[in-house]
Amino acid sequence: MENKVLKIIFTLFIGVMVALFVGLGIEAFYPSPVYPDIMWQENMTTDQEAALQAAQTAYDEAVSVRYQIVSIVVTAVAVIIMLASMFLEKRNLTLTNGLLLGGLFSLIYGSTVGFSAGSAMVTFITVGVGLAAVVVVGVRRFGPSREAREAAKP
Template identity: 35%
Template sequence: MTAQRDLGQSMLQVIFSFFLGLVVTAFIGIGVNTFYPEPSYSSGSDRDWNTYRLTTSIVLLICATVVMLLSLAITRTGSVLANGALLGGLFTMIYAVGMGISAGQQWPRFLVMAVALVITVAVGWWRFSRRSVAPAPTASAGGVLPGEAEDRLAAVEAKLDALGRALRD
């Protein structure tokens, strides 16, 4: 019963993280459109639209970077929120890349894509490749392990020995 509850809780956390990522992306997208609206269709030339797309892509890239860095900062406080923020940053980065691809200017568009790639790889490396190394146990009076850890290990060994004897009989 506990395993089912744990699985259900884990699934709920994944769903919540994914939904949080979508909401963060929607919030940023709506915020960008609110403060930097699209050019009107009647007066908007291709140049206006390309400038709008490139500028929006850069703003989205900055927002995605901030959200991804925030997810790294809150990783220790709660993995569900940190994962949701990371997904929000990634989804916003995808949005930024899509806007950048649709901009017609070659060099600026390439620069936006290069920055997005570097940020994504750096955040991914920082979040998933770096492992904190646990400090080596300190010596205690009774042996190598500190405090009650040695007593617990001895109890586990005694239980395993008893289980082994019971299975042999």
């Protein structure tokens, strides 16, 4: 009983750590744009307001592009992690379940970032790729095994 509980906790912990690793890796190697230093003031001139608006627009566009790229990269990494868990499943089931869970958490993160990007096409593509990966891995991991299918044949 205690060993099963520890395996479940360890699996969840691996999943969370994998997702954190992916998210922090993105932030470390592709940091968020810096918010403009221009502050709104009560008695701004038209030129100052235009500069503020231009800086805000440039920042918003940079964030949107970053979110699109992050969504695509995180989805690709999540799919790779899930496929790796599928190929390593015979070695250590607890570890591979943790990797699978981490891939799923990363996939959720990538989809969430995609929703924030403001691009329906990028979000649709990343969610579609994620769905395909989940179905393939799910069928492979949780469907009837090849041996069971062979044994069931008359």
